[in-house]
Amino acid sequence: MSAWTDIILVSLILTTFWLLGSSRLASCIRICAIQGVATGLLGVVGGGITIRVAAISLAIIVLKGLTFPWLLSRALRESNTSHEVQPFVGYVASLLIGVLVLAFSFWADSRLPSLAHGASRLVVPVAFALLIAGLFLIVARKTAVNQVIGYLVMENGIYTFGFGVVREIPALVELGVLMDVFVAVFVMGIAIYRINRTFDHIDSDQLTLLKG
Amino acid sequence: MSLWNFSYAVLGLLLAPLLPGITNRTKAVFAGRQGPPLLQAYWDLAKLLRKGTVYSRTTSWVFRLAPPGGLACVVAALWLVPVGNFAAPLAFPGDLILLAYLLGLMRFMTVCAALDTGSSFEGMGASREVQFSALAEPALILGLAALAYATGSFSLSGIFGGVTRPDWLQVGPALVLVAAALLIVFLAENCRIPVDDPNTHLELTMIHEVMILDYGGPDLAFILYGATLKLWLLGALLANIFLPLTGFAGPAQIACLVAGMVVVAVLTGVIESVMARLSLLKVPQLLVGAAALSVLGFVLMLRFAP
Numbered sequence: 400m401s402a403w404t405d406i407i408l409v410s411l412i413l414t415t416f417w418l419l420g421s422s423r424l425a426s427c428i429r430i431c432a433i434q435g436v437a438t439g440l441l442g443v444v445g446g447g448i449t450i451r452v453a454a455i456s457l458a459i460i461v462l463k464g465l466t467f468p469w470l471l472s473r474a475l476r477e478s479n480t481s482h483e484v485q486p487f488v489g490y491v492a493s494l495l496i497g498v499l500v501l502a503f504s505f506w507a508d509s510r511l512p513s514l515a516h517g518a519s520r521l522v523v524p525v526a527f528a529l530l531i532a533g534l535f536l537i538v539a540r541k542t543a544v545n546q547v548i549g550y551l552v553m554e555n556g557i558y559t560f561g562f563g564v565v566r567e568i569p570a571l572v573e574l575g576v577l578m579d580v581f582v583a584v585f586v587m588g589i590a591i592y593r594i595n596r597t598f599d600h601i602d603s604d605q606l607t608l609l610k611g
Numbered sequence: 612m613s614l615w616n617f618s619y620a621v622l623g624l625l626l627a628p629l630l631p632g633i634t635n636r637t638k639a640v641f642a643g644r645q646g647p648p649l650l651q652a653y654w655d656l657a658k659l660l661r662k663g664t665v666y667s668r669t670t671s672w673v674f675r676l677a678p679p680g681g682l683a684c685v686v687a688a689l690w691l692v693p694v695g696n697f698a699a700p701l702a703f704p705g706d707l708i709l710l711a712y713l714l715g716l717m718r719f720m721t722v723c724a725a726l727d728t729g730s731s732f733e734g735m736g737a738s739r740e741v742q743f744s745a746l747a748e749p750a751l752i753l754g755l756a757a758l759a760y761a762t763g764s765f766s767l768s769g770i771f772g773g774v775t776r777p778d779w780l781q782v783g784p785a786l787v788l789v790a791a792a793l794l795i796v797f798l799a800e801n802c803r804i805p806v807d808d809p810n811t812h813l814e815l816t817m818i819h820e821v822m823i824l825d826y827g828g829p830d831l832a833f834i835l836y837g838a839t840l841k842l843w844l845l846g847a848l849l850a851n852i853f854l855p856l857t858g859f860a861g862p863a864q865i866a867c868l869v870a871g872m873v874v875v876a877v878l879t880g881v882i883e884s885v886m887a888r889l890s891l892l893k894v895p896q897l898l899v900g901a902a903a904l905s906v907l908g909f910v911l912m913l914r915f916a917p
Binding site: 402405406409412413416417420490491494495497498501502505520521524 | 783784788895899900902903904907910911913914915
């Protein structure tokens, strides 16, 4: 049981590294979808499958694995962009920062009291790493699509943390969070469309030009 | 210490030129060609050894030192490689550092010789080689450090003798990550696709081939033989990680590792057939990614190793 959880947690980290080092937006979206599915599976392989857990996991897999990638790739197709051209932080530097973030999360975790129940010892550091790396993606990338992806990585981190610490998150809270994320991605999809219409590309950096 | 301890290095000296043959055969199968004979590398070496050498007037002793010096480095490094429970003929704490730097010394000589020719073209190749190897080295050292931490030994023989089947159950994901990092290092150090193309002679893209353009005859034979030995050596590091999974003990391990080398050679051929060469700007990303894998493996070892 724990072995599967660990493998999924490691795959979460690996996909995050990949996102940090990849410039092709289409493959970024695909990797983000894989990460979403992995996050969804986290609840299922953790043992003790109830209908509630299964329903939430299914909702996560459908939303993060199918709906969001579909929304994002549609936005991408309409904007005629394929690559992130000039990010604020380069890809090699991003990968190195990802490694530092990972080291920091493990250090931070060692300072925290350990969890009472027998969850994997990787849950909390991986969750931290995803949170920080997601935030970093939002800051370091220019295209709106990558920023949405960073946001989703962050959300995956929050879910992983909740899974590790509380385990029994009320379904209402979980579904509420999912709903929020869905609306956020939906709205950002529209925003990408608008940015594209106004500036002919999807660099959110250009929004600063709107200042009177 | 018995004869078995020496067997792997001696086998390497004899069988290493087979590996490129196997890789080329695999590529030929993928391309639907017949391909060169398996023993082609031996014929090439025999032919080159019979020829004379020509040296340019621009070059100095540095240029002449590099081929025998590089071969000496890699042969010395070969005696540091253990097979499973059989310790290497030369084993002492810290020999993994020596291994990394013997390979580094070999590269240093080749690079110096390339600069010594005075050709700007070879200088370009030297610059690329040094840039990429500087990025591959952390991945190699960190990967070995992760293994060293897991087994509590600081010698290659202790490390690979210490990885056991229970370890695989306990830290399996970490071992796979380290193996993946070592595979990328293996491809980069041996100038294989996706980092470098051993067959290309297109000036803008080659890295290793460009540095040895001015060599001929026995010198070229030394360099080619050294390259196959390096293939054998780094492949052994990779295959050794997976050795405990096969469950063999005793001398069967050595046969098993030689079989593992064949698998590594075929795998290289498959990778070269299904992947394109990365553009030069993307290579650092790949190598830093390998270092990231090593770090992740190391962190997981820290977390799980007893």
